[in-house]
Amino acid sequence: MYHYAVTEPRPRRCVLPFNAEAPQVADLRRAVRAELAAWGMLTLVDEAQLIVTELASNVIKHVGQGTAATLVLDADADQLRVELHDISHKEPQSLHPTSEEESGRGLQLLADLSTAWGTTRTAVGKAVWCELRIVRDESRRRIQRATVVMEAYGHTVGSPAARLTRCPVLEESVTSLILDLLHWLTAHGLDPDDILDRAQTHFESGLNAVG
Numbered sequence: 001m002y003h004y005a006v007t008e009p010r011p012r013r014c015v016l017p018f019n020a021e022a023p024q025v026a027d028l029r030r031a032v033r034a035e036l037a038a039w040g041m042l043t044l045v046d047e048a049q050l051i052v053t054e055l056a057s058n059v060i061k062h063v064g065q066g067t068a069a070t071l072v073l074d075a076d077a078d079q080l081r082v083e084l085h086d087i088s089h090k091e092p093q094s095l096h097p098t099s100e101e102e103s104g105r106g107l108q109l110l111a112d113l114s115t116a117w118g119t120t121r122t123a124v125g126k127a128v129w130c131e132l133r134i135v136r137d138e139s140r141r142r143i144q145r146a147t148v149v150m151e152a153y154g155h156t157v158g159s160p161a162a163r164l165t166r167c168p169v170l171e172e173s174v175t176s177l178i179l180d181l182l183h184w185l186t187a188h189g190l191d192p193d194d195i196l197d198r199a200q201t202h203f204e205s206g207l208n209a210v211g
Contacts, residue, residue: 012039012075020059020067020086028052028071035073036080044080044132046145047113048073054110055084055128063088072127079115080132087125112148153177 014035018024029049036045052071059069063086074081110117110130117130154173185192 012073014073016071016073018056018069018071020056020063020069021065022060025053025056025060028056032071032073039075041075041080041134044134047132048080048082051082051110051113051130051132052084055082058092058128059084059086059088062090062092078134080134081129082132083127083129085122085125085127089121089126091119091126092128109148109152112151150174150177 016028016031018028029052032048032052033045036042036048056069056071059067063069067086067088069087070085072081072083072085074083113132114130115133117128120127120129150173153176182192185195
């Protein structure tokens with residue numbers, strides 16, 4: 001059963017006890033969105049949700065389904081700190097898997113998204129933590145997010161991450177990713193032209209705001 005959140009006043013701190021079960025991961029994602037929205041930190045929602053999903057999934061897979069755990073969000077004016085406490089002293093899986101390994105991909109994503117991360121031993125187990133810097137420039141945050149997505153996409157289609165820094169390969173990967181998204185939109189009954197028009201409108205609006 002999903003537990004209620006305890007939110008303390010400034011400095012902002014939210015404590016979310018939960019049981020490590022797949023259905024509760026979605027509950028955690030929703031709780032994180034609601035909390036960050038209340039704190040005026042919507043620009044961090046996507047990254048925070050990805051990190052929370054990875055950390056909670058890691059507990060389910062490597063500590064045990066149904067394990068009692070706690071998610072803690074701490075925020076100040078410059079950064080958001082995400083901590084996930086569990087009852088195991090076992091360190092997270094390797095950050096640098098070989099090409100044959102899949103475990104560790106999520107933690108590599110965590111390292112790419114955060115400015116710092118680590119593991120701290122506690123009296124009953126450990127806490128895996130990471131920090132997200134609050135970037136006021138939305139354009140820069142979107143570019144950083146796109147870079148992470150492109151690197152993950154490159155792994156999926158078999159392109160080494162290092163090659164994605166070369167413009168011709170990057171352009172080809174972007175084209176392939178957009179094509180995949182268009183197929184996904186069509187398969188889900190959505191209008192690709194409408195989505196592209198809305199994205200273009202938001203993009204131009206952002207450029208005008210910067211100018």
